[in-house]
Amino acid sequence: MIYEQKDFNHLLGTKGFSDTLLTNHFSLYGGYVKNVNTIIELLKTVKANSPEYNELKRRFGWEWNGMKMHELYFANFSREVQSPNIESKLYKDIVNQWGSYEAWLADFIATGLIRGIGWVVLAKDRDTGFLMNLWIGEHDEGHLSNQNALLVMDVWEHAYVTDYGIKRADYIKSFTDAINWKEVEKRNL
Numbered sequence: 755m756i757y758e759q760k761d762f763n764h765l766l767g768t769k770g771f772s773d774t775l776l777t778n779h780f781s782l783y784g785g786y787v788k789n790v791n792t793i794i795e796l797l798k799t800v801k802a803n804s805p806e807y808n809e810l811k812r813r814f815g816w817e818w819n820g821m822k823m824h825e826l827y828f829a830n831f832s833r834e835v836q837s838p839n840i841e842s843k844l845y846k847d848i849v850n851q852w853g854s855y856e857a858w859l860a861d862f863i864a865t866g867l868i869r870g871i872g873w874v875v876l877a878k879d880r881d882t883g884f885l886m887n888l889w890i891g892e893h894d895e896g897h898l899s900n901q902n903a904l905l906v907m908d909v910w911e912h913a914y915v916t917d918y919g920i921k922r923a924d925y926i927k928s929f930t931d932a933i934n935w936k937e938v939e940k941r942n943l
Contacts, residue, residue, distance in 0.1 A: 755794065757821070759787040762828040769833070770928025775916040782912055783828070786821035793817060819893035823873055826906040827913075832934035839935060844904065844942040847878075851885050859930065862887045866909050866926045872896070876905035878942065904941045905933065 762780055766773045793814045800806040838845045838855065845855065852858040858876075865887045866874045873890040880900045890896035907929055914925030 756791050757787050759784045760825055760828070762831075765828060765831050765833060767833055768831060768932055769835075770917070770925075770932060772917050775914070778916065779824075779908075779912060780828075783821065783824040786817055786824060789817040790814070790821050816892065816894050819897070823890075823893055823906055824908070826903055827873075827908045830905055830934050830937050831932050832937075833932070835931060836933065836935045838933075839939065842935075842939050842942075844939050847883065847885055847942075858885075858887075862905075862907075863923075863926055863930070865889055866907055866929075867922060868909075871910045874907040874909060875901075875903050876938075877901040877903055880943075902941060902943055905938045 762776075762783075765771070765776055768776065793810050797807065797810050797814075800810065838848075848855055848858045852861065862874060862876060868889050870891060872892060872895075875888045875890055876885065877888050877898065878885050878901065879898075880902055885904075886898075888896055888898065888901070907926070909922065909926075914922060918925045918928075
């Protein structure tokens with residue numbers, strides 16, 4: 755199977771994100787797609803349990819998660835400012851668990867301000883429905899089993915430094931203003 759890079763050019767012009775930043779970010783995402791495909795093909799050519807095979811297997815998860823996390827991230831962006839639907843199940847679940855939307859948002863933002871590179875994910879446990887804001891380091895550290903990623907925010911420097919320098923909080927504000935709540939709510943299975 756060969757994966758194809760998804761086109762997110764419709765996001766160009768999103769308030770708070772320069773076209774240069776977005777175009778560079780789309781190119782970086784394309785590198786993950788290319789590497790996923792390369793590893794799939796290389797695994798067909800190496801002997802199982804050889805050092806090459808083992809390292810490709812280890813690297814595959816990192817590249818795969820890099821590809822998929824970026825797809826979720828870009829898909830939960832919107833050029834149009836949206837508010838969450840206060841009648842939606844997700845909104846009600848957030849309020850039920852955190853006490854208010856504002857309390858959830860404060861926790862999401864605080865998670866995004868953790869020093870280091872990684873991702874912030876509003877995730878839902880598939881068994882219990884429990885919601886949590888997760889910190890995922892790199893692409894492969896911090897994923898909890900049996901979670902459904904509802905909202906994904908990239909907090910690697912490449913996601914903001916072009917436009918915001920080291921002002922991560924300003925980037926997070928622009929990100930939260932650009933959330934595609936309709937997409938996030940669709941993920942709330």
